[in-house]
Amino acid sequence: MAQSKKGKLNYRCPSCFIRDIDIDMFYDEKKKEYYCLRCCFHGSEEEVLRLNDMLKFRYKWMEKRVLDFGDDDKAPKVEDYKGEEEK
Numbered sequence: 381m382a383q384s385k386k387g388k389l390n391y392r393c394p395s396c397f398i399r400d401i402d403i404d405m406f407y408d409e410k411k412k413e414y415y416c417l418r419c420c421f422h423g424s425e426e427e428v429l430r431l432n433d434m435l436k437f438r439y440k441w442m443e444k445r446v447l448d449f450g451d452d453d454k455a456p457k458v459e460d461y462k463g464e465e466e467k
């Protein structure tokens with residue numbers, strides 16, 4: 381592990397992040413990929429970006445308001461949240 385070093389950009393580990401652990405990965409110059417010291421995840425920059433982008437699904441609805449959760453087999457109804465309505 382003495383060779384471990386950070387890449388030019390720090391990316392968080394998508395595999396750890398899904399378990400609510402926010403940890404930076406290291407970069408392997410030879411393999412041209414990022415890897416995590418905490419779990420077994422490793423992947424190219426594209427892969428990391430794609431996975432981290434996918435993880436945004438957790439926060440996708442941060443700016444939405446759920447109107448109706450509906451039935452389990454249907455998507456909930458949402459609208460853009462515009463802040464509290466004036467009363």
Ligand SMILES: [Zn+2]
Pocket residue numbers: 393394395396397403416417418419420421
């Ligand atoms: Zn990890």
